Amino acid sequence: MEAATARLGRGKRRKGKSYGSEERRLAALLLTPAMAVIALVAAYPIAYAIWLSLTEYSVRVPGKWRFVGFDNFTEAFGSTEFWDSVKNTFLFTGVSVTLELVIGLGMALAMHEAFRGRGVLRTVVLVPWAVLTVVSAITWRTLFEPNLGLAPVILGKIGIGGDIVWLGQEGYSMAVMILADVWKTAPFMALLLLAGLQVIPDDVYDAAKVDGATTWQRFRRITLPLLMPAVLVALIFRTLDALRIFDLPYVLTGGSNGTTTLSLIAHQELTANRLIGYGSALSVLTFVIVMAVSFLYIRTVGGNIKSLAEEG
Amino acid sequence: MLTTPRLLTALATALMFAIAGCGGGGDDDSGAAPDAEKATQAKASGNVTWCIGKDTSGAFGTVIDNFNKANPKANVKLLELPEDAGEQRRLQIQRLQAKSPECDVLGMDVIWTAEYAAQSWLLDVSDFISENGDKFIKSTVDTTEYEGKNWAVPFNSNAGFIYYRTDQAKEAPKDWETLYKEAASGNGVVYQGFRYEGLTVNFLELLYSAGGSVLSEDGKQATADSQEVKDVLKFMADGIKSGAVPKAVTTYKEEESRRAFESGNATFMRNWPYAYALGKDSDIADKFDIANFPGYGGNEGAGVLGGYDLAISAYSKNPEGSLAFIEFATAADQQKLMATEASLPPTLTETYDDPAVKKAMPFAEELRTAIEQAQPRPVSPVYPQISEAIFNNVFAALQGDMSADEAASKMNEEIQKALETF
Numbered sequence: 001m002e003a004a005t006a007r008l009g010r011g012k013r014r015k016g017k018s019y020g021s022e023e024r025r026l027a028a029l030l031l032t033p034a035m036a037v038i039a040l041v042a043a044y045p046i047a048y049a050i051w052l053s054l055t056e057y058s059v060r061v062p063g064k065w066r067f068v069g070f071d072n073f074t075e076a077f078g079s080t081e082f083w084d085s086v087k088n089t090f091l092f093t094g095v096s097v098t099l100e101l102v103i104g105l106g107m108a109l110a111m112h113e114a115f116r117g118r119g120v121l122r123t124v125v126l127v128p129w130a131v132l133t134v135v136s137a138i139t140w141r142t143l144f145e146p147n148l149g150l151a152p153v154i155l156g157k158i159g160i161g162g163d164i165v166w167l168g169q170e171g172y173s174m175a176v177m178i179l180a181d182v183w184k185t186a187p188f189m190a191l192l193l194l195a196g197l198q199v200i201p202d203d204v205y206d207a208a209k210v211d212g213a214t215t216w217q218r219f220r221r222i223t224l225p226l227l228m229p230a231v232l233v234a235l236i237f238r239t240l241d242a243l244r245i246f247d248l249p250y251v252l253t254g255g256s257n258g259t260t261t262l263s264l265i266a267h268q269e270l271t272a273n274r275l276i277g278y279g280s281a282l283s284v285l286t287f288v289i290v291m292a293v294s295f296l297y298i299r300t301v302g303g304n305i306k307s308l309a310e311e312g
Numbered sequence: 313m314l315t316t317p318r319l320l321t322a323l324a325t326a327l328m329f330a331i332a333g334c335g336g337g338g339d340d341d342s343g344a345a346p347d348a349e350k351a352t353q354a355k356a357s358g359n360v361t362w363c364i365g366k367d368t369s370g371a372f373g374t375v376i377d378n379f380n381k382a383n384p385k386a387n388v389k390l391l392e393l394p395e396d397a398g399e400q401r402r403l404q405i406q407r408l409q410a411k412s413p414e415c416d417v418l419g420m421d422v423i424w425t426a427e428y429a430a431q432s433w434l435l436d437v438s439d440f441i442s443e444n445g446d447k448f449i450k451s452t453v454d455t456t457e458y459e460g461k462n463w464a465v466p467f468n469s470n471a472g473f474i475y476y477r478t479d480q481a482k483e484a485p486k487d488w489e490t491l492y493k494e495a496a497s498g499n500g501v502v503y504q505g506f507r508y509e510g511l512t513v514n515f516l517e518l519l520y521s522a523g524g525s526v527l528s529e530d531g532k533q534a535t536a537d538s539q540e541v542k543d544v545l546k547f548m549a550d551g552i553k554s555g556a557v558p559k560a561v562t563t564y565k566e567e568e569s570r571r572a573f574e575s576g577n578a579t580f581m582r583n584w585p586y587a588y589a590l591g592k593d594s595d596i597a598d599k600f601d602i603a604n605f606p607g608y609g610g611n612e613g614a615g616v617l618g619g620y621d622l623a624i625s626a627y628s629k630n631p632e633g634s635l636a637f638i639e640f641a642t643a644a645d646q647q648k649l650m651a652t653e654a655s656l657p658p659t660l661t662e663t664y665d666d667p668a669v670k671k672a673m674p675f676a677e678e679l680r681t682a683i684e685q686a687q688p689r690p691v692s693p694v695y696p697q698i699s700e701a702i703f704n705n706v707f708a709a710l711q712g713d714m715s716a717d718e719a720a721s722k723m724n725e726e727i728q729k730a731l732e733t734f
Contacts, residue, residue: 254506
């Protein structure tokens with residue numbers, strides 16, 4: 001649909017005539033189906049969740065409900081569980097996305113070099129990303145199983161925490177969760193960055209070499225700035241994903257030992273406890289936080305992309 | 313509101329009499345009482361969908377085949393739900409909230425009865441139970457009850473055991489205190505200490521043995537701020553501190569505890585009967601045995617009841633056929649089949665005496681005792697929240713994040729709050 005719209009619009013412009021409002025009307029008309037679908041699958045559920053978050057449904061009397069205003073939100077703000085989960089979610093997001101960026105960048109730079117078997121490597125590297133998170137979470141849980149798991153045994157051999165119950169202690173649990181996430185999504189980050197690297201023209205590097213720039217200078221002055229747009233896109237993708245993390249803590253720790261996240265408590269209240277109003281309020285809060293972070297990105301970082309593009 | 317289900321139940325029950333061949337002639341317009349076999353064929357008809365957890369052994373399929381063969385006019389089919397009980401519940405509730413007629417017969421974990429019944433999602437089967445209830449082990453029938461009525465028929469049951477290493481302990485200890493003491497000097501005791509429903513069960517087993525409770529008799533008041541709760545919490549927390557219980561237990565569900573026990577990392581284990589057959593296939597096959605729960609503080613041991621009941625969805629389009637199927641699936645033949653082919657503990661008292669069952673489950677005698685002695689988990693429509701209040705605070709006490717007294721009063725407060733849910 002969008003492709004068709006774009007082609008049509010371009011076609012008209014190519015004729016060199018300005019259709020003004022008529023063209024705009026046509027554009028609106030052509031966009032309507034897409035907009036209707038978006039309204040149906042995105043706007044309606046969001047609006048409905050917001051409405052539900054202002055209500056309370058009885059768990060004892062069938063069909064009974066009442067309007068409670070912002071009570072559900074006040075309750076969330078007054079609960080330590082909510083603030084703990086906010087703290088954990090941001091800690092997890094901050095550390096894991098940073099590590100993924102650094103490691104992913106390294107992987108992308110390595111894969112960008114021409115060498116034998118590069119195609120194979122690029123495919124192989126993506127394997128962790130292709131594994132379902134739940135499956136990889138179960139694998140990590142097994143790896144870190146006390147006494148029997150491979151990880152504690154190996155770590156014990158090299159003298160790291162022979163006595164630690166990795167998934168049973170605060171801090172260590174979060175570390176495993178971050179490790180599992182980095183393992184899975186650093187390749188994805190690498191792929192996005194690799195795409196960014198490939199559009200940087202070689203002659204820029206050649207010119208820099210002629211001018212006597214060192215490898216570090218070329219990386220610092222050419223690669224990084226020109227890669228920035230790709231980095232930012234990758235960051236936005238990963239950050240928003242990480243803020244909604246659910247499967248890892250659900251499988252690894254059940255949210256214990258300082259690994260509860262926003263999505264996890266929303267899920268617990270909505271499906272286990274069937275507190276539809278309160279659970280929806282938690283979902284709405286998660287949505288608001290994710291939105292706020294994306295706005296922040298677009299405001300601070302989106303502007304950068306623009307100016308970068310203009311400089312370019 | 314209740315008229316329709318009640319009418320249907322009456323209808324269905326009348327049909328049950330006809331099927332059982334013990335009367336029901338008066339209900340028939342034709343006047344003449346049909347003989348039993350004809351009645352079965354005439355009445356058990358139509359499509360019935362059975363929504364229950366994954367048929368891992370294939371035994372559910374066999375029961376269905378047997379029923380369909382015996383009732384040519386009926387067609388039961390299986391809708392397999394995931395293995396995880398929480399997911400089963402979620403998928404059933406999704407259908408029930410949408411008033412979907414897709415599921416006729418629901419395979420319910422025994423802890424869902426109150427919640428489903430309170431929402432009017434089930435048909436009342438009190439008449440069937442009052443007719444047939446005494447054939448079942450009493451504790452299993454109790455799990456089908458909510459507000460004086462029966463909403464389901466016991467299908468399979470479950471209760472925990474103490475597994476012990478015969479090469480490390482001469483016999484199963486008589487009380488939990490001794491067990492922990494022996495565990496501390498031996499290789500430890502493992503149980504399900506992960507923060508989930510299983511921890512609630514493990515805690516309640518100790519608490520019930522200590523004579524405590526978390527909910528008043530009428531289910532309206534939290535009673536967790538008691539000396540028994542504090543004692544049991546302290547006992548459990550001290551178990552970890554003293555080394556009787558490995559720290560790792562807070563990451564253990566059923567399978568992790570089983571693996572720890574089978575790999576020789578524990579002298580004792582609390583687990584469900586399923587671990588028995590698997591243990592007999594492991595390296596410690598000849599080195600372990602099972603026993604019923606020990607006592608605590610001078611009281612007799614008590615377990616917590618697990619298992620599944622079969623209920624009829626209030627939105628079923630074929631309640632008669634559904635009830636006929638439930639009666640068939642919970643009768644002696646099929647219970648025996650479940651026990652021998654799927655190792656599912658029967659709910660009928662007599663099935664445990666069957667030689668074939670005894671052969672398939674060498675621990676049949678202990679199992680029946682365990683089920684008879686087991687008590688239900690708190691009966692309440694807000695059970696999920698109550699359980700969350702229990703396992704969260706027990707877990708905090710195990711981790712040493714809270715003292716036993718703090719955990720008890722927080723548990724009490726949260727259960728009370730759950731009871732006051734709108």
